[in-house]
Amino acid sequence: GNSVTQMEGPVTLSEEAFLTINCTYTATGYPSLFWYVQYPGEGLQLLLKATKADDKGSNKGFEATYRKETTSFHLEKGSVQVSDSAVYFCALRVDSGNTPLVFGKGTRLSVIA
Amino acid sequence: GAVVSQHPSRVICKSGTSVKIECRSLDFQATTMFWYRQFPKQSLMLMATSNEGSKATYEQGVEKDKFLINHASLTLSTLTVTSAHPEDSSFYICSASGGGGETQYFGPGTRLLVL
Numbered sequence: 001g002n003s004v005t006q007m008e009g010p011v012t013l014s015e016e017a018f019l020t021i022n023c024t025y026t027a028t029g030y031p032s033l034f035w036y037v038q039y040p041g042e043g044l045q046l047l048l049k050a051t052k053a054d055d056k057g058s059n060k061g062f063e064a065t066y067r068k069e070t071t072s073f074h075l076e077k078g079s080v081q082v083s084d085s086a087v088y089f090c091a092l093r094v095d096s097g098n099t100p101l102v103f104g105k106g107t108r109l110s111v112i113a
Numbered sequence: 114g115a116v117v118s119q120h121p122s123r124v125i126c127k128s129g130t131s132v133k134i135e136c137r138s139l140d141f142q143a144t145t146m147f148w149y150r151q152f153p154k155q156s157l158m159l160m161a162t163s164n165e166g167s168k169a170t171y172e173q174g175v176e177k178d179k180f181l182i183n184h185a186s187l188t189l190s191t192l193t194v195t196s197a198h199p200e201d202s203s204f205y206i207c208s209a210s211g212g213g214g215e216t217q218y219f220g221p222g223t224r225l226l227v228l
Contacts, residue, residue: 004156036219041221042221043117043119043206043219043220043221043222044157044206044208044219045219046216046217089156089157098144098145098164098210100147100159100162101147101157101159101208101217102159103156103157104156105154105155105156106154106155106156
């Protein structure tokens with residue numbers, strides 16, 4: 001079946017530190033890969049996505065590269081800010097927009113000043 | 114971006130009562146809506162997929178008679194938790210997609226507490 005595994009949290013970093021949140025997946029077929037972010041008290045928001053191998057998704061200083069050979073989609077940011085504190089979910093979807101997403105467990109990030 | 118709303122955001126009810134949660138797409142037509150459940154420190158677990166005008170498709174292990182889903186229009190889906198019990202206490206989240214597009218838009222979630 002399809003599944004997503006991401007690193008356990010919580011992750012606590014100082015402002016301007018480098019962030020990596022690991023995500024690996026198992027899928028039948030060729031999935032699209034996503035990172036969603038959930039800020040406190042809000043719904044999930046799409047952060048970035050990649051739809052095929054070697055694609056790099058990027059947004060708000062975050063980036064992730066679709067690595068088919070290692071079945072990974074690690075999230076990185078060079079310099080985190082306090083406002084980046086949130087829960088980050090890695091997800092995949094096989095097929096079209098009308099098929100459901102499969103999520104990882106989420107990683108809580110806290111950035112301290 | 115597109116907005117999906119949920120109502121109520123938080124509800125507390127007595128055991129045995131039924132609770133209805135609404136999910137609305139505010140500025141697009143949602144041909145498909147998904148209902149997820151999220152336990153503390155856990156991932157989102159898909160409960161069911163609903164397409165406008167047809168019966169919902171439930172995931173294995175989800176009781177369709179307990180979690181009634183109605184998707185009567187292109188902008189509204191409802192989830193009714195019937196005869197709720199404390200073990201139904203959870204965070205329920207809907208998402209919507211429209212017209213074959215790639216992106217799913219998520220609502221802010223509804224926290225249900227059954228006493």
